Every structure is written in C-alpha cells, then in structure tokens.
Amino acid sequence: MPSVLISGANRGLGFEFARQYAADGWTVHATARNPGAANELAALGGDVHIHQLDVTQQASIDALAAGLKGWSIDVLIANSGIIKAFDTPIDVASHRDFMEVMATNTLGPLALASALLPNIMLGERKLATALSSLMSSITRNDWGTQHVYRASKTALNAVWTSLAREWRPRGIACVLIRPGYVRTGMTGGKGDLDPPESIMGLRQVIAGLSLKDAGRLIGYDGKDLPW
C-alpha cells in the first residue's frame, strides 16, 4: 500500500487525513508536537506510525528524517499551521507574532519537505503537498482580517511554487491544496464544512495529481484558486 506523512496529525484536518488514509490501508506516518497526548491518533487502527515533530525546530525535523531513513513516502502532506493576531491590523502586528506564524506556516513546510526529499524520492507517487488557504490569495484579499496568517500562506505559495520548479526534474510534483473553510480548532469550530467532507475532497484531488499539476493551488472541490 502507499504511504503518507502528515504533519500536525493529532487534531483537525491532519487527524482526519490520518484517519481516512489509515482506514484505506495506507501506511500513515502521523506527526504530533506532543505524541504522548495524541490519544485519538494512538487509538486509530491500521498501519499508523506516530512521530514527534515541531516544524519550527530544525533538530526535531532532523530527528524525524533520521528515524525515517530508508522509508518511502509516496505523499507528503505539510499540514501543520497556526493563526495569530486574527483581527490585528497589519501595521501594528507584532514582530513576534509575525515571526512565529512565518516560521510555522512558511518555513516549516519547506524545511520538512527538504529533509524528507530522500524519502519522497523512494516513493512511487512523488507528491509533496502543503495546506494553503483562500487567505493566501492576494486577488481575494478583499475583506480584511487575518493579515499575518494571509502573509504566511501567500509566502508559502511562493515557496512551494519555487520548490515545484526545483523538484520537477526529479519527477516530484509539489502542489498546494486548499481545504475550504472547515470547522476545526483553528476556526473556533466555525466553517462551511466538517473535516470528513473537506478531506474526502482533498484525497480525491491528491489521488489524481501527477507531475503536470506541479505548482498549482487546488481546492477540495478540484478548482484552482487565483493567486
């Protein structure tokens, strides 16, 4: 069966990815900042391997890569993310919040993908995906709020499309995926969708991806999002 690595899989969308892939018989590498508290993950049946990972800590990323040496990863899902300073205007957002959100949402996925390149090369699918957002779209930045988060996801789009260009010659497709507005901890339980529906849509998108899709930003509904 294929294998997937999902960061931030102890709750929210990451957990739902892990649950659905495990139920389908995939080998699931599920990461959590605190594996000891990942009770729902631990209770999943199937071929699920739980790993410690904080994407802002290079030592943590290095330890994950060392532990996975020789394992193939067909699909990487760089899912972990945070939101801070939700209502804060961009001109007064704190440097500290900005750096933390950028480190987690932009640099974290890049560092993770880079460290796991040997594993992705061993995989048959050779897909590296990252969770972007409607908030990443500059075209659609027309109602305010979430300015720091928006910047981090716009930067993620830039980083991932650069990675798509770099890794295309190796046969790896780097693709940005958008879950929709989903009821999770991040949204305070608000949203248009529950995690199962969003993730079923994203898994369908992922199942159809190939190298020709490298550099795209595709929603759970299969539609591209304007940059």
Ligand SMILES: NC(=O)c1ccc[n+]([C@@H]2O[C@H](COP(=O)([O-])OP(=O)(O)OC[C@H]3O[C@@H](n4cnc5c(N)ncnc54)[C@H](OP(=O)(O)O)[C@@H]3O)[C@@H](O)[C@H]2O)c1
């Ligand atoms: N929900 C939505 O409507 C929506 C819409 C668009 C995009 N997204 C994106 O989808 C992804 C998942 O969102 P979600 O709604 O499932 O959020 P969530 O419920 O808040 O879960 C976030 C996950 O990321 C983990 N995480 C946070 N910082 C981390 C770090 N430094 N290192 C490793 N893991 C870290 C969290 O771990 P802890 O439990 O340890 O905090 C948790 O597992 C995010 O990238 C988000 O930006 C969500």
